[in-house]
Amino acid sequence: MANKIKSVWYCTSCGNESAKWMGRCPACGEWNTMVEEPKAPKSSSGGGSAAGRSRAYIDASDAKPTRLREIDLSRDNRFSVGIGELDRVLGGGLVEGSMVLIGGEPGIGKSTLSLQIPLCCKNLKTLYVSGEESPKQIKLRADRLGGSDEDCFILSETVLENILAQAREVKPALLIVDSIQTIYSEALDSSAGSVSQVRECASSLLRYAKESGTPVILIGHITKDGTIAGPKVLEHIVDVVLQFEGDTKGSYRILRSIKNRFGSTDELAVFEMTGTGLREVRNPSEILIPMHQDDLSGIAIAAMMDGTRPFLIEIQALVSTAAYGTPQRSATGFDGRRLNMLLAVLEKRAGFKLAAKDVFLNIAGGLRVSDPACDLAIVASILSSNFDLYISPKVCFAAEVGLSGEIRPVSQVERRIAEAEKLGFEQIYISSFNKESSFAKRDKKAGGITVTPVADIAALCRKLFQ
Helix, strand or coil, rough: CCCCCCCEEECCCCCCCCCCCEECCCCCEEEEEEEEEECCCCCCCCCCHHHHHHHHCHHHCCCCCHHHHCCCCCHHHHHECCCCHHHHHHHEEEEEEEEEEECCCCCHHEEEEEEEEHHHHCCCCCEEECCCCCHHHHHHHHHHHHCCCCCCCEEEEEEEHHHHHHHHHHHCCCCECCHHHHHHHCCCCCCCCCCCHHHHHHHHHHHHHHHHHCCCEEEECCCCCEEECCHHHHHHHHEEEEEECCCCCCCCCEEEEEEECCCCCCCCEEEEEECCCECCCCCCEEEEEEECCCCEEEEEEEEEEEEEEEEEEEEEEECCCCCCCCCCCEEEEHHHHHHHHHHHHHCCCCCCCCEEEEEEEECCCCCCCCCCCHHHHHHHHHHHHHHCEEEEEEEEEECEEECCCCCCCCHHHHHHHHHHHCCCEEEEEEEEECCCCHHHHHHCCCCCCEEECEHHHHHHHHHHHC
């Protein structure tokens, strides 16, 4: 009689292992995340899995404690990848022995970006492992992207042990795996992409990166709810997590840093998808402000911050009489609940009767914003559409709106004003409570741009629509 294959239950959220099914994971508290998979076989030597057996070649003499003051930081262990925007998001370049995870929707540009790295960075010996495409398909994309491919090696393989063997033979300066969900280890009986396989393969690749000092870039798929597929422990294993955002029907992409052990998570990069690959957008504010006529109502410019980078985006609003009795509230790229809150403030604190009117809000460029500094521009665009009075395209806004109708200050207002001045804006509305700002202390002048402080919505209407 054949031996019964033992199985265990894994949590797809945190990777916790359980001997039986549970409705709620005891480790992370998530509901209905337990999946059943075959248990990894144990070896006779007690290693337990490929991860345990691979420790046999680790020299114990390499792992010795070192005094903190004796650690040498004089040698720069970073190197540029040849793409300036990606270097800035990574914190100055790739760190030796690090592991980077890039996630995003299908067709967003993950494989294109990963292949552009060895093509843009000359003399970078790279091993590109693809479990989804053949070498001919990769060659066709490389010819379209252009660049030098003399030091780029292509390997179409899905078995983890073969990948590590080829990596130790080629000894690349960079290892790229596309994607981690297609790689599997022969030591496990489960299929590729399962919780145990993703965790085992990521751990083995991380061990290879730390031992050899070779940085590893992993490409990860995205689930329906927008998170990286696989157990949540995958994001804890890697050193850097980068997320690709944007509409696949549009041409612009945003690469955002979610986790970075070697730099700030406030940085982001903007790319444009072209026929020859991803192009760096060094000044995204000029692109996010579309061209239109100067006398259109319902349009206002917001000076927002995404991390440490200032953006000037166009906000469009449309206010009309409700045609079907029940007024509609629709927001694209903005939180609908916050829009309802701002409309309630206008109704209660400022006396504008908008309860019987439809209000539609749109963030131009396909972006989704969450910066509270956009509140003042949203209120201004709604009032502009309601009065059918246009706002000058040389005017922008940067302030938060409180529940009592007051205009509240926002952080880093100096950088917002500097970005507006660089793009040729003539006036910016901020909160009058920005007392510590050097721009608010002056004669409302800051190098050619007029800084106009306002205290509440009523003051905004008097100065904006007088």
